[in-house]
Amino acid sequence: MRTNEEFNHFYAQELHAQTQRLERQRDDNKPALTKHRNQSIIASVIYLIIVFILFKSSIFSVFPLVIVGLVAVVFVFYFRHVNKFQKKMNDQIKSSLIPDLLHFVEPNLTYRPSEFIPKQDFLASNLFAEHQVDIYNGDDLIGGYVGDTNIKFSELNVKQRYKDSEGETKEKTTFKGLFFVMDFNKSFEGSLYALPKMVKNNFFSKFMGQRSTSSGERLEQVDLENGVFNDTFLVRTTDQLLARYVLTPAFMEALMRYKTKSDYIPMFSFSEGVMYLALRTNREHLEFNLRKGIDQEMVRTYFEDINLSLQIVEELQLNTRLWG
Amino acid sequence: MEILLILLIALIAITILFYNKLVKLSLKVKESNASIDVMYKQRFDTLPNLIQAVKGYMKHEQGVLENVTKMRNILATPGISEEEKHHANQVLSQELPKLLAVAENYPELQASQNFLHLQQTIVHLEENIAAARRTYNAMVNAYNTFIKSFPGVLFASVFGYKESVLIEATAEERQNVRVEF
Numbered sequence: 001m002r003t004n005e006e007f008n009h010f011y012a013q014e015l016h017a018q019t020q021r022l023e024r025q026r027d028d029n030k031p032a033l034t035k036h037r038n039q040s041i042i043a044s045v046i047y048l049i050i051v052f053i054l055f056k057s058s059i060f061s062v063f064p065l066v067i068v069g070l071v072a073v074v075f076v077f078y079f080r081h082v083n084k085f086q087k088k089m090n091d092q093i094k095s096s097l098i099p100d101l102l103h104f105v106e107p108n109l110t111y112r113p114s115e116f117i118p119k120q121d122f123l124a125s126n127l128f129a130e131h132q133v134d135i136y137n138g139d140d141l142i143g144g145y146v147g148d149t150n151i152k153f154s155e156l157n158v159k160q161r162y163k164d165s166e167g168e169t170k171e172k173t174t175f176k177g178l179f180f181v182m183d184f185n186k187s188f189e190g191s192l193y194a195l196p197k198m199v200k201n202n203f204f205s206k207f208m209g210q211r212s213t214s215s216g217e218r219l220e221q222v223d224l225e226n227g228v229f230n231d232t233f234l235v236r237t238t239d240q241l242l243a244r245y246v247l248t249p250a251f252m253e254a255l256m257r258y259k260t261k262s263d264y265i266p267m268f269s270f271s272e273g274v275m276y277l278a279l280r281t282n283r284e285h286l287e288f289n290l291r292k293g294i295d296q297e298m299v300r301t302y303f304e305d306i307n308l309s310l311q312i313v314e315e316l317q318l319n320t321r322l323w324g
Numbered sequence: 325m326e327i328l329l330i331l332l333i334a335l336i337a338i339t340i341l342f343y344n345k346l347v348k349l350s351l352k353v354k355e356s357n358a359s360i361d362v363m364y365k366q367r368f369d370t371l372p373n374l375i376q377a378v379k380g381y382m383k384h385e386q387g388v389l390e391n392v393t394k395m396r397n398i399l400a401t402p403g404i405s406e407e408e409k410h411h412a413n414q415v416l417s418q419e420l421p422k423l424l425a426v427a428e429n430y431p432e433l434q435a436s437q438n439f440l441h442l443q444q445t446i447v448h449l450e451e452n453i454a455a456a457r458r459t460y461n462a463m464v465n466a467y468n469t470f471i472k473s474f475p476g477v478l479f480a481s482v483f484g485y486k487e488s489v490l491i492e493a494t495a496e497e498r499q500n501v502r503v504e505f
Contacts (some may be wrong), residue, residue, distance in 0.1 A: 225460065241359060244455035
């Protein structure tokens, strides 16, 4: 964990030159992109004129095809180049800038930009047991030891396919955000799940979430002493005693503090000594936006994302080992 | 006649339903109380080894050790009342973290594998005892709420179910049992 002051100092000493070089590269490429944009406008106009001449009388009947053609023209003349350049810049940022930043925040962690949390971990968490996982991808896998705690996390984008009322196949996002897999500092058997309560009313919340584990064990709802925690989370477990062994009063307070700091309500589960935590941020992390400048503020957003992720270990005191 | 029969069947069904609920809730209270006893017993069995391991080292902090030994002796007394047992266990829950904390001042003790193992066992037991007490209180709360509210109050009085007593949490239980290694 690093402070903002430490980050500012590190940025000035180590990253400033690197970001300036990348920003210069972005600037140098602007005229080429403007040229491609102008070419795409001219090509689109020519395309539309040709289409109008060829299909003058039946223009409305071929309208969908005209649109598809227009998109293809704009892609070939403009977006292809934008994507290529965006990818090139992204690769450079992810191969040098982010690893340097990560090394500064926590030297023991490694960064694999194109990898992500394996699907079996996501399924083992049982946090989204009610959803089918049809599309599973992500990136920016960070992993290693923070103190004694083995942690890995990445961005995930999980979708489910469904058929709408007209029989058309559509996609629905099940989870988009950061997903963590961590060692838990207590040894136990059994499972526990905590999901954000959509409704505070206990009667309705009874019908939310899964009611059995992946192995078919029955889950029962737990009412804990911390009223705010109870209003925020729906907790289900295979064993009431286990729930209170894991969710001590101090641990519940720490989770509430983390919720306040991160602005997201975490979903978490514990199974066989492992803690799974999902932050539904609904946004991209550690990504580069071509329209925005490469500067200290951009790097700060990366720093804040990494710092917030590692804060979990500190806030929940996962490093307090009871079992050497 | 038919209406009376239906009402009678309904009354019997409701009585069975509420009686079963009462039995279930009171069984949960008993079960959670039994879990505490099991853990107390495990702690009781571990204490002689712990006392043996630390007594040679602790020259200046005899007070804590004596208190732990005294409480264990009380618990070993035949025919001890529930109240005395409860008090002795409460005191042990307060004194054991102190004893483990004091042990940190002795590097030789920290180097002993036997002591480290005992320390881990005690911390694990204390955390489980705290969780078991909280579980017991949650079960007692559910049970007491049921027998005090309508119509549970009617069935509880008919079948002779009485209010259960909550365990008061110790200061240590309100916090995590935390021992730095």
